[in-house]
Structure formats: structure tokens, C-alpha cells
Amino acid sequence: MADLTQDETILILDYGSQYTQLIARRVREAQVYCEIHPHTLSAEAIRRLNPRGIILSGGHHSVYDPGAPDLNPAVLALGVSVLGICYGMHLLARHCGGEVAPSATREYGPATLWHDEQQPNPFPHFFKPTHITGFKEGRPWPNKVWMSHGDHVSQVPNSFQVFAKSDNNIIAGMVSKDGRLVGIQFHPEVDHTEEGELLIQDFVLARCGCHGLWTPQGVIEREIALVRQKVGQDAVILGLSGGVDSAVTAALLHRAIGPQLTCIFVDNGLLRLHEGDEVMATFAQHLGVRVIRVAAEELFLSRLQGVVDPEQKRKIIGHTFIEVFEAEAKKMDGVRWLAQGTIYPDVIESAGGKTGTATTIKSHHNVGGLPAKMGLALLEPLRELFKDEVRQVGLALGLPARMIHRHPFPGPGLGVRILGEVRREFADLLRQADAIYMEELHRSGHYHKTDQAFAVFLPVKSVGVMGDGRSYEYVIALRAVETKDYMTAAYYPMPHELLARIAGRIINEVKGINRVTYDITSKPPGTIEWE
Ligand code: XMP
Numbered sequence: 001m002a003d004l005t006q007d008e009t010i011l012i013l014d015y016g017s018q019y020t021q022l023i024a025r026r027v028r029e030a031q032v033y034c035e036i037h038p039h040t041l042s043a044e045a046i047r048r049l050n051p052r053g054i055i056l057s058g059g060h061h062s063v064y065d066p067g068a069p070d071l072n073p074a075v076l077a078l079g080v081s082v083l084g085i086c087y088g089m090h091l092l093a094r095h096c097g098g099e100v101a102p103s104a105t106r107e108y109g110p111a112t113l114w115h116d117e118q119q120p121n122p123f124p125h126f127f128k129p130t131h132i133t134g135f136k137e138g139r140p141w142p143n144k145v146w147m148s149h150g151d152h153v154s155q156v157p158n159s160f161q162v163f164a165k166s167d168n169n170i171i172a173g174m175v176s177k178d179g180r181l182v183g184i185q186f187h188p189e190v191d192h193t194e195e196g197e198l199l200i201q202d203f204v205l206a207r208c209g210c211h212g213l214w215t216p217q218g219v220i221e222r223e224i225a226l227v228r229q230k231v232g233q234d235a236v237i238l239g240l241s242g243g244v245d246s247a248v249t250a251a252l253l254h255r256a257i258g259p260q261l262t263c264i265f266v267d268n269g270l271l272r273l274h275e276g277d278e279v280m281a282t283f284a285q286h287l288g289v290r291v292i293r294v295a296a297e298e299l300f301l302s303r304l305q306g307v308v309d310p311e312q313k314r315k316i317i318g319h320t321f322i323e324v325f326e327a328e329a330k331k332m333d334g335v336r337w338l339a340q341g342t343i344y345p346d347v348i349e350s351a352g353g354k355t356g357t358a359t360t361i362k363s364h365h366n367v368g369g370l371p372a373k374m375g376l377a378l379l380e381p382l383r384e385l386f387k388d389e390v391r392q393v394g395l396a397l398g399l400p401a402r403m404i405h406r407h408p409f410p411g412p413g414l415g416v417r418i419l420g421e422v423r424r425e426f427a428d429l430l431r432q433a434d435a436i437y438m439e440e441l442h443r444s445g446h447y448h449k450t451d452q453a454f455a456v457f458l459p460v461k462s463v464g465v466m467g468d469g470r471s472y473e474y475v476i477a478l479r480a481v482e483t484k485d486y487m488t489a490a491y492y493p494m495p496h497e498l499l500a501r502i503a504g505r506i507i508n509e510v511k512g513i514n515r516v517t518y519d520i521t522s523k524p525p526g527t528i529e530w531e
Contacts, residue, residue: 008210010034011051013041015059015069015087021348022189023055023085025386026200031212033384034204036348043074053081053208056088058187062151063090063100071095081207082181086149089174089183096157096181103170107147110192112167114142119163122175122182122207126199127164142167145186145193152185182207216396219389220252223381227256231337236379237329238339239321240265240291241411242272242279245341245382247403248394252381253339254289255397261339262290264328266321269297269427270413273435282400296324297424304415304422310531313422317412326374338376342383343390407452408486416531418457425512426474430457432510433476440502441480450492453480455506456519456530464507464514473514476506481528489523 010027014020014036027034035049039056046054054075061068071091075082084092090100115127127143147166156162156174160181164173172185182203188196204210236253240246240263253261263283267276276293283289303316329335382390394404410416417434418426434455441447458475465471478499483489503516519526 008033008213009049009051010053010055010204010208010210011041011046011049012036012055012057013039013072013075013088015039015057015061015091017058017060017085017087019187019189020057021345023057023200024344026189026197027055027204028214028386028389029197030201030204030210031214032204032208032210033214035384039069039072041072043072043077046072046074046078051078051080052210053083053204054078055203056082056084056091058086058088058148061087062102063087063094076181080180081203083203083207084181084183085187085189086185089153089185090151092181092183093153093155093157093160093174096159096176098153098157098160098174099155100151101154102150103152106150107152107166107168107170108149109147111145111147111172111186112142113145113164113172113186114167115164115173116162119161120175120179121163122173122179123199123202124206125202126188126195143194145172145188145196146190147186149185153183179207216389216392219385219393220255220396223252224256227253227379227381231257231260231379234260234336235332235334236261236337236339237332237335237376238263239325240279240283242275243341243409244387244394244404244406245343245390247282247341247399248390248397249339249341249382250283250289251287251394251397251399253379254287256381259290262292262332262335264325265291265293266324266328267293267295267297268300268317268321268413268415269424270300270317270415270422272409272414272438273431278403282403287398292328294324294328296320299324300415301422301424301427306421308420310416313415313531314412317415321411329374336377337379338374339379339381342380344382344384344386347383405448407447407450407454409454410529414457416529417454418459419530420459426457426459429474429510429512430455430476433457433506433513433516436505436509437478437502440498440505444498446480446492446494446498449482450480451483451489452486452528453478453492455479462515466507466514471514473512475515475517476510476513477517477519477530478502479519479528479530481523483523483528486528487523489528491520491522494518 010032012023012034020036024034024036093100121127153171160174160176162171162174166172174183188199238250240250250263265279284291300320303320307313391404414427414430415422437455441453456477458477460475461472462475463472480492480494481489482492499518506513506516
């Protein structure tokens with residue numbers, strides 16, 4: 001089978017822009033495979049990637065700065081289409097005989113762009129053909145774009161034509177006469193550029209000649225072939241957590257190597273209501289994956305007894321997991337591979353991804369450290385996928401939508417949602433309250449409007465009245481946030497009627513809880529979890 005990544009790869013050279021990952025996401029959304037590499041990538045490595053096109057990212061340098069990152073001549077020598085964005089455009093200009101100058105003022109933020117109709121249009125879907133309502137002062141309707149630059153191209157190379165200018169008369173787009181090299185001063189990859197994704201599509205599909213083969217089905221077929229080739233007849237183990245990444249890894253590997261895969265699912269007693277049974281139902285019963293469920297609740301809870309410090313709890317849960325997992329794996333013969341649900345952002349964000357050399361393990365991943373300790377080779381079939389691609393692949397593999405679109409759940413589970421000491425009694429109360437909360441969020445359509453929502457158990461008692469009697473019971477806090485990257489988050493403005501219904505149900509149905517509060521702290525200064 002032809003390897004699609006070899007046939008149709010777009011290479012993104014990173015010059016330090018904060019938006020480089022977004023460029024890759026836009027290319028992938030156009031269903032074209034791409035890889036981000038540092039701008040220092042060697043000529044030999046560039047040739048080996050055999051890219052259909054190259055995108056030069058932006059960056060905060062000025063091309064005339066001493067030691068500023070430069071353009072590898074191999075990029076131009078390869079003969080493929082090149083798109084230079086911002087700093088990338090300045091590099092193209094400089095290398096082809098043009099000039100770059102500092103702008104009088106830094107242009108940062110929204111800007112308006114005009115395509116010069118007398119000139120070629122390298123991006124026909126982005127710079128749409130004009131129509132009568134699209135004229136302003138006799139000129140075609142402008143594109144709204146996002147700018148972020150200090151320098152600009154002051155003189156385009158002789159072999160280039162200017163096809164777009166900003167309202168400030170800055171050269172915003174230039175294309176070589178053979179159409180192969182294009183520079184743009186704005187950022188089509190950010191949301192603020194209206195329909196910027198069309199420009200990226202125009203580049204990778206029309207200009208580079210890619211065919212949009214990077215579909216979930218294409219990815220699945222490719223990964224299956226690669227996994228089979230790598231693994232041969234060896235046995236593979238995988239820690240199943242109930243999270244999306246390990247679930248999709250399991251489904252994919254099962255499709256590729258069937259019974260050679262064994263999943264180990266450690267029930268640590270800190271899972272959500274019925275979670276263990278649901279994982280078994282989906283994987284073991286429904287998909288026919290071989291799953292070993294290890295009932296380790298007693299062990300985890302006994303180790304957590306009397307421990308109140310959150311970091312200490314995390315360490316105990318992590319170490320105990322590794323111990324249980326390792327003991328289970330040792331019972332099996334011929335295991336050579338440990339599979340992990342590492343995804344592309346984990347790879348890019350790590351130092352290993354930046355240099356493109358080291359194999360990186362998800363830092364907070366439960367099985368980190370295990371491969372080396374156990375002498376196993378790593379298998380990471382989702383390593384090249386963004387989260388939304390992982391979800392699409394999961395759906396295409398037949399995993400339930402509810403599992404695929406579930407909010408993230410931390411590795412230490414309810415262990416960090418029971419404040420202070422973890423006790424079975426507390427975990428049981430929290431599980432019930434959380435299940436009611438989730439049920440109401442789903443029923444009211446608010447679950448998918450929030451990015452993470454959960455209940456927290458507070459081990460303090462407060463006084464209440466129930467019926468004619470006085471109650472003295474524990475407190476549940478409800479948390480729901482909106483966030484893009486989980487680094488910052490805003491509390492979710494949950495409708496009061498819904499909160500009242502959830503609180504009423506929890507207090508009536510969970511014996512032992514008599515008070516419910518809603519957390520309105522954003523991050524920062526709070527964190528998403530309470531511990
Ligand atoms: P915080 O609480 O730091 O959470 O604002 C940010 C995101 O990370 C998750 N989280 C964890 N995930 N192990 C994990 O696997 C952990 O120890 C852990 N602590 C927090 C949290 O659920 C949120 O999505």
C-alpha cells in the first residue's frame with residue numbers, strides 16, 4: 001500500500017511563531033497530511049520528507065537581525081510550491097532579491113486587505129471573484145485579516161508581482177511570476193482572519209496539487225498497515241483508562257492486530273459511576289477486544305488512607321497504577337510492545353517534538369517510565385493526530401459518540417475531586433452526585449456547551465433541615481468551565497433554574513449530602529480541578 005504521508009506531505013518550517021500549530025491544524029482540516037519541523041531542518045531531511053509544498057511560519061525576528069533564523073536554500077531548490085507567512089514572506093523576499101523594512105508602526109490586530117484585480121489571484125476561494133455588492137469606493141470588497149508584524153516587504157523581488165495590499169498600503173501578498181512562491185503578510189491560520197482556511201485550502205489543494213487524502217478512513221488504513229508492519233506477530237499491551245486517546249488507540253490496534261492486543265484496565269476505585277462496566281461493555285463485549293480488568297480498589301484506597309496532600313495523593317495513585325499494570329503485564333508471555341495514546345500536541349509541545357529526534361512520552365501519562373523499566377518498545381499510533389482527528393478516527397472505528405465526546409477526566413480520577421483524605425464512602429457519594437449532574441447536563445443540552453464539568457466532594461458538614469428534622473451532612477460543589485486549551489478557563493454561566501434542579505436532585509437522591517454550591521472561580525486565579 002502506498003504511504004500517503006510520503007505521497008502528499010506539506011512541510012511546515014517553524015520560525016518560532018505562536019501560531020505554527022494552527023497552521024498545521026488548518027492544513028489537516030483541508031485533509032492533507034503535514035508535519036511541523038524546526039527551521040533548522042537539514043537539506044537532507046527536507047528532501048527525505050519529499051513534501052508537496054512548504055509553508056514558512058511567522059516569527060518574531062527581523063530578517064536583518066544578526067543571527068536571525070534563515071531560509072535553507074534547499075527549500076527553494078526543491079522546486080515545490082512555497083507559502084511564506086509574515087516572517088516567512090520576508091525570508092522569501094530577501095532570498096529572491098527584494099527588500100524588507102521596519103514599519104513605522106507595528107501592525108497588530110485586524111486589518112483590511114484588497115486584492116488587486118489586475119494581478120494574478122493565487123487564492124481564488126479566499127479572494128473571491130468580485131460581484132456588484134462587493135465594491136466599495138469602486139474597489140472589490142476587502143478581506144478581513146489578522147496582522148501581527150513589525151517589518152514588511154518594502155520592495156518585492158523583480159520576479160514577483162504584488163497581488164494584495166492592506167488599507168495602510170502595506171504589501172500584503174506577493175507571488176513569483178511562475179506562481180510557485182507566494183508570500184503573505186497576514187495570518188490566514190488564526191480565527192480572526194475571515195475564511196482564512198480557504199486560503200490554506202487553495203494553497204495545499206490547488207497550488208501544491210494535494211488530493212485531500214488525509215481522511216479518517218485513510219488514516220485508519222495507513223496506521224493499520226504501519227502497525228502490522230512494525231509489530232509482526234508480537235504481543236502488545238495497552239493501559240485502557242476510559243479516556244478518548246487510549247480508547248481510540250485500543251480500537252485502532254484491535255482492528256490492526258486483533259488478539260495480539262491485550263488491554264489492561266485498572267479499576268482503582270476512583271472512577272465515575274458505572275465507568276468500569278461501560279469500558280468493559282464497549283471494548284470487551286461490543287468490540288471483542290481482550291481486556292483484563294484488574295479490581296484494585298482495595299489496594300489504592302488502603303494506600304491513600306490518611307493522606308491529605310494533593311501531590312502526595314497523585315504520586316501514590318500514579319505509582320500504584322504502574323505497580324499493578326506491571327504485575328499484570330508480567331503474567332503475559334511474549335509482550336514486546338507497550339501502546340500509548342500519545343497525540344500530536346503532546347509531541348509538538350515537548351522538547352523532543354521541537355528537535356524532531358527524541359521519542360516523547362506524555363508527561364502526565366499514567367504509564368510514563370514503564371517502557372524503559374520493562375524493556376518494551378513504544379507503539380503510538382495516534383502520534384501524528386490532533387485531538388479532533390483522534391475523535392473522528394474513533395467515530396469511524398465505531399466507538400460510541402458519547403465516549404468520544406466526553407469531557408477530559410484526570411488520571412488520578414476522583415482522587416483529586418475528594419478534597420483531603422480519600423475514603424470509599426466519600427467516593428460513593430461523589431459518584432452518585434456527579435452522575436446526577438452529568439445526566440442533567442446532557443438532558444438540558446448544556447454538556448457540550450461546557451468543556452469540562454464535574455462535581456467535587458467537600459469533607460465538611462453543614463447544617464440543614466429536611467422534613468421536620470435537622471440534618472448535618474456533607475457538601476458537594478459543582479464546577480463547569482469553558483476553555484480552549486485548559487490553560488485558562490472561564491466559569492460557565494449555568495442557568496439558575498438548571499442549577500436549582502441539579503441541587504434539588506442531589507440533595508434528595510444522595511443520602512449524606514445536604515448542601516450544593518456552584519463554583520464561579522475562573523482560571524486564573526483558580527485551577528479547573530480543586531486539587
Ligand atoms: P487544572 O486543575 O490544572 O487542570 O486547571 C487542567 C486540566 O488538566 C486536568 N488535570 C489532570 N489530568 N492528571 C491528569 O491526567 C492530573 O493529575 C491532572 N490534574 C489536572 C484537569 O482535569 C483539566 O482538564
